[in-house]
Amino acid sequence: MKITIRVKFFAVLLAFSLAPIFLSRGIMGRASQDVIDKTSTQTRQELLGIMADEFEFSATSLLTLLGRSSEAMQLAAISAAREVDWAMDMVPPVDGGEIFFAAGFGNPDLTPPDAARRRGYARLTMGGRQQLIQVSFDHPTFHLPHSVDRTAVEPEMRRMLQAVPGIQAVYRNLPEAPFWINVVTESGVVMTYPGHGRLPGMYDPRVQGWYRKARESEKCVWSHNVDPASRFIVNTVAYPLRDDAGRFLGAVTIDVPAHTLMPDSRLEARWGGKVRTFLVERIPPGTPAAEGLPILVQNESNEQGHRHWTSAVGQEKLVFDDSEEYLALLEALDTRESGVADVSIKGEPFLCAFASAPSSSFLVIAPKAVVAKLPNEVTANLQALFDEMRVLSSIISGIMLFVTALFAWFGSRAIIRPLYSMIELARRLTSGDFGARMNYRAGDERDDLILSLNEMGPKLKELMHLNRDMEVAEEVQRLLLPGAEPELAGYDISGGIIYCDKTGGDYYDFLHVCPDDGADCLAVILGDVSGHGVPSALVMAAARGQLHTLSDIAMAPHERMAVINRVLSRDLDGTGRFLTLFYLQLEAGSDRVQWVRAGHDPAIRYNPAEDAFGELHGEGIPLGVIGDFVYQTNEADLEEGEVLVLATDGVWEARDRAGEMFGKQRMLAIVRENAHKNAEDIRLAMMAGVEAFQANGQEDDIAVVVVKKGAGGRPMTRHSISFRMTNKENCFKCFQPKVEALGAEHGLHPRIVFQLTLVLDELITNIISYGYADFDEHPIDVTISLEGDLLTIRVEDDAEPFNILEAPEPELELPLEERAKPVGGLGIHLVKSMVHGIHYKRENGRNVLTLSKDIGKAECSAKG
Amino acid sequence: MALNQIEEGGVVILAVDGNLDGEGTNALEEKVLNLLENGTTKLLFDFSGLDYINSSGLRILVLAYQRLKKNSGTVAICGVKDYIQEVFEVSGYDKIFPLYHTRADALGAV
Numbered sequence: 001m002k003i004t005i006r007v008k009f010f011a012v013l014l015a016f017s018l019a020p021i022f023l024s025r026g027i028m029g030r031a032s033q034d035v036i037d038k039t040s041t042q043t044r045q046e047l048l049g050i051m052a053d054e055f056e057f058s059a060t061s062l063l064t065l066l067g068r069s070s071e072a073m074q075l076a077a078i079s080a081a082r083e084v085d086w087a088m089d090m091v092p093p094v095d096g097g098e099i100f101f102a103a104g105f106g107n108p109d110l111t112p113p114d115a116a117r118r119r120g121y122a123r124l125t126m127g128g129r130q131q132l133i134q135v136s137f138d139h140p141t142f143h144l145p146h147s148v149d150r151t152a153v154e155p156e157m158r159r160m161l162q163a164v165p166g167i168q169a170v171y172r173n174l175p176e177a178p179f180w181i182n183v184v185t186e187s188g189v190v191m192t193y194p195g196h197g198r199l200p201g202m203y204d205p206r207v208q209g210w211y212r213k214a215r216e217s218e219k220c221v222w223s224h225n226v227d228p229a230s231r232f233i234v235n236t237v238a239y240p241l242r243d244d245a246g247r248f249l250g251a252v253t254i255d256v257p258a259h260t261l262m263p264d265s266r267l268e269a270r271w272g273g274k275v276r277t278f279l280v281e282r283i284p285p286g287t288p289a290a291e292g293l294p295i296l297v298q299n300e301s302n303e304q305g306h307r308h309w310t311s312a313v314g315q316e317k318l319v320f321d322d323s324e325e326y327l328a329l330l331e332a333l334d335t336r337e338s339g340v341a342d343v344s345i346k347g348e349p350f351l352c353a354f355a356s357a358p359s360s361s362f363l364v365i366a367p368k369a370v371v372a373k374l375p376n377e378v379t380a381n382l383q384a385l386f387d388e389m390r391v392l393s394s395i396i397s398g399i400m401l402f403v404t405a406l407f408a409w410f411g412s413r414a415i416i417r418p419l420y421s422m423i424e425l426a427r428r429l430t431s432g433d434f435g436a437r438m439n440y441r442a443g444d445e446r447d448d449l450i451l452s453l454n455e456m457g458p459k460l461k462e463l464m465h466l467n468r469d470m471e472v473a474e475e476v477q478r479l480l481l482p483g484a485e486p487e488l489a490g491y492d493i494s495g496g497i498i499y500c501d502k503t504g505g506d507y508y509d510f511l512h513v514c515p516d517d518g519a520d521c522l523a524v525i526l527g528d529v530s531g532h533g534v535p536s537a538l539v540m541a542a543a544r545g546q547l548h549t550l551s552d553i554a555m556a557p558h559e560r561m562a563v564i565n566r567v568l569s570r571d572l573d574g575t576g577r578f579l580t581l582f583y584l585q586l587e588a589g590s591d592r593v594q595w596v597r598a599g600h601d602p603a604i605r606y607n608p609a610e611d612a613f614g615e616l617h618g619e620g621i622p623l624g625v626i627g628d629f630v631y632q633t634n635e636a637d638l639e640e641g642e643v644l645v646l647a648t649d650g651v652w653e654a655r656d657r658a659g660e661m662f663g664k665q666r667m668l669a670i671v672r673e674n675a676h677k678n679a680e681d682i683r684l685a686m687m688a689g690v691e692a693f694q695a696n697g698q699e700d701d702i703a704v705v706v707v708k709k710g711a712g713g714r715p716m717t718r719h720s721i722s723f724r725m726t727n728k729e730n731c732f733k734c735f736q737p738k739v740e741a742l743g744a745e746h747g748l749h750p751r752i753v754f755q756l757t758l759v760l761d762e763l764i765t766n767i768i769s770y771g772y773a774d775f776d777e778h779p780i781d782v783t784i785s786l787e788g789d790l791l792t793i794r795v796e797d798d799a800e801p802f803n804i805l806e807a808p809e810p811e812l813e814l815p816l817e818e819r820a821k822p823v824g825g826l827g828i829h830l831v832k833s834m835v836h837g838i839h840y841k842r843e844n845g846r847n848v849l850t851l852s853k854d855i856g857k858a859e860c861s862a863k864g
Numbered sequence: 865m866a867l868n869q870i871e872e873g874g875v876v877i878l879a880v881d882g883n884l885d886g887e888g889t890n891a892l893e894e895k896v897l898n899l900l901e902n903g904t905t906k907l908l909f910d911f912s913g914l915d916y917i918n919s920s921g922l923r924i925l926v927l928a929y930q931r932l933k934k935n936s937g938t939v940a941i942c943g944v945k946d947y948i949q950e951v952f953e954v955s956g957y958d959k960i961f962p963l964y965h966t967r968a969d970a971l972g973a974v
Contacts, residue, residue, distance in 0.1 A: 730886070730887075732885040732886055733885075736883070736885070750947065751946070751947035751950075754915075754916060754947045754948070755947070757916060758916070758918055758951070761918045762918060762919060765886070765918070765920070810955075826919040826923075826955055827918070827919035827920075829954070829955065830918075830919055830951060830954060830955065833954040834954075
């Protein structure tokens with residue numbers, strides 16, 4: 001598929017502009033992802049650390065707070081005890097105030113007037129719900145076990161009432177919470193402030209564990225109970241009352257609801273999750289995990305549901321799933337003041353922050369989900385932020401892609417459009433529209449191209465005209481050359497020319513002229529105008545015109561030259577052009593030749609009878625140089641068979657691949673080798689020799705004229721044909737028509753034509769079939785000549801030496817079945833049978849076979 | 865070269881017109897070999913229109929002769945031009961092949 005240049009251009013532009021964008025985007029994307037990951041992870045880790053520290057700090061602070069709060073409670077209990085102690089020694093006034101009993105609550109007459117449901121004072125129903133109860137801040141309430149008679153303890157109660165203002169003062173200075181301050185005496189009287197009516201009738205404090213502990217103690221004692229009034233778990237601090245003698249009189253207690261001590265709800269509000277706090281007793285390491293840590297204080301747990309003051313508070317334990325974690329925690333609790341640990345409880349992972357006191361530890365246990373909530377939120381926010389950035393970056397990239405593509409598309413169009421115009425212009429020029437032009441200025445190198453294209457049309461047009469002119473000139477020049485070889489008694493003449501340009505400066509001509517003595521003379525002219533092409537051809541034409549004009553005027557050769565020289569000198573003055581010319585004048589039936597050498601190389605002369613070379617010398621300068629130069633006519637006599645060769649410098653200056661010139665020695669060799677041939681063959685051999693020699697094509701015009709002095713001065717009666725074939729062509733198809741033509745021309749009998757054909761066929765087939773050791777192309781030269789009744793066939797080849805005369809005869813006398821080679825040698829036998837004379841020689845690496853046949857004879861019996 | 869094949873009375877007649885040059889000889893050889901393979905036993909070459917034959921052409925005739933001789937077949941030639949007949953005589957083949965003037969003569973004899 002053909003992709004247009006515009007698409008290619010577009011692709012390249014796009015690639016160059018987008019590749020960096022995508023590359024940087026890819027790298028930045030990866031880098032920012034790394035940053036996100038690192039930042040998120042780091043931030044999360046750091047936040048998790050901060051959270052853990054926070055929890056640890058909470059644990060430590062809360063433990064401290066708990067300690068302080070316990071101390072405050074103890075001091076409060078001691079203060080209240082002082083008040084009671086003081087009151088018990090005082091004599092109560094008669095009207096010391098009304099005594100309200102817990103049992104009377106609900107009865108409007110027996111209930112303190114300010115009794116009301118107050119926030120914080122609640123009671124757990126058996127269904128687990130909290131129900132506010134009525135309390136009185138103005139009056140305490142009394143409770144008497146069943147066994148105690150009211151009247152017997154009335155004075156004691158009256159004394160106790162006197163401590164109420166002091167107790168109220170203590171109460172008011174305690175933190176806001178649903179505390180009970182109780183005063184219990186050995187007689188079983190219980191006074192509770194604030195007053196309420198919820199103590200069960202069967203309640204006797206003296207049998208309670210905390211009371212017994214207080215009886216044995218001098219200091220505050222702490223215990224863990226179910227409050228009979230509210231059914232909440234309370235921590236009770238009890239301080240014993242003793243008289244001066246140290247006798248135990250009772251105890252003052254403050255019931256502190258466990259859930260008010262523990263800040264679970266505050267922590268939950270802060271962290272947004274279920275955070276639990278525990279005060280646990282420390283146990284020695286090595287205790288099985290299944291037993292867990294004993295819980296001293298914890299927030300109210302509703303799970304425990306139905307609880308009653310009569311049943312002891314069961315020892316609750318904090319149990320962990322994993323014993324290894326548990327042991328690690330125990331060790332940490334023992335060895336460190338505070339810290340954090342990972343634990344799992346009931347399959348859920350928790351963070352456990354702790355702070356240790358000498359015998360107990362305060363634990364803040366938060367689900368991992370709660371701890372990780374903030375870090376997760378922060379991480380998620382970061383991720384969201386980066387995602388947003390990425391989306392934004394993608395959108396920007398997309399817009400850039402679109403804009404770049406748009407620019408690239410229109411940019412490529414802007415660049416390519418002039419190119420299309422140029423292509424269109426070139427097409428129009430090709431189709432011959434030389435007026436085609438393009439009006440576009442690109443402002444860069446393309447302008448040069450446009451300019452060249454615009455100039456191309458007129459130049460092509462000019463060139464076309466010139467070409468046409470050249471063709472005409474060539475045609476004219478061809479017409480100026482001799483149309484046929486001249487007939488002159490006693491001479492065989494042949495001339496030929498090969499131009500290297502279409503028209504050239506070489507020239508030859510045959511011209512019947514009137515010599516000064518009036519004989520039948522033929523001028524053989526060979527000339528060479530300096531330079532090539534049309535100007536040279538014009539000079540040549542001018543010279544030729546002169547020669548032809550003067551041909552009818554009787555004058556000696558040197559006079560002709562002088563006249564022509566005068567005119568040409570005038571015409572060529574100042575052009576630097578000149579013309580060398582060899583003028584040879586032959587006379588019919590005469591041995592005498594005359595010549596003028598006007599600056600041209602001497603003609604070669606060869607006498608085959610003596611194998612002697614010579615030259616037709618003489619003095620003379622080129623025509624057209626000095627107008628009044630005096631030329632000389634030279635004379636010589638030719639022997640029979642002597643050969644004259646006139647040629648231009650294109651022959652001896654032809655160069656081969658190595659740059660070596662053809663030279664005159666090669667010319668002489670060709671002349672000698674071919675001297676026995678007719679003039680045309682000698683000329684052709686010369687031209688073929690030059691053509692084969694020059695490797696780089698013809699560099700100069702080549703003109704050759706051969707003059708051969710004929711035998712006896714009579715016109716040649718010899719007719720011959722020569723041709724060259726190669727072993728690579730169908731030789732039969734080549735020579736058969738020529739033989740037919742020869743036969744037809746000379747009226748030969750079909751039988752002679754058949755025999756001639758058969759002889760050539762058999763000889764050539766034999767050469768091609770057996771003669772070559774390689775697979776190259778080889779020439780085979782054939783000459784057939786007819787003189788009178790003598791038919792001569794000459795076959796030359798460069799095959800392996802083979803003498804037909806030495807070939808064995810076929811066994812013709814034997815019947816076919818008995819012959820060793822049934823058909824071998826038959827061809828040669830036929831050849832021998834068809835001719836009268838056979839001559840074989842090996843010459844210069846070539847087989848030269850000459851066969852002669854007397855066509856007047858009927859019988860043939862050839863012998864060498 | 866033109867080659868016509870006619871069968872008449874059990875005799876396959878090959879009429880060769882024109883020149884039996886290299887190409888013609890190859891074509892004739894192919895034809896003759898084909899006929900021999902297909903069991904032809906009586907072969908008559910009609911050379912009335914033949915203008916040219918060379919030693920290769922003669923070789924085809926010898927080939928046909930040799931092959932058919934083994935199968936008791938016959939090869940005959942008719943209508944040979946006088947100058948071609950000289951070739952037969954020169955090569956001694958006129959003694960091997962019966963030469964007839966006309967096709968009718970040949971058919972009568974074969």
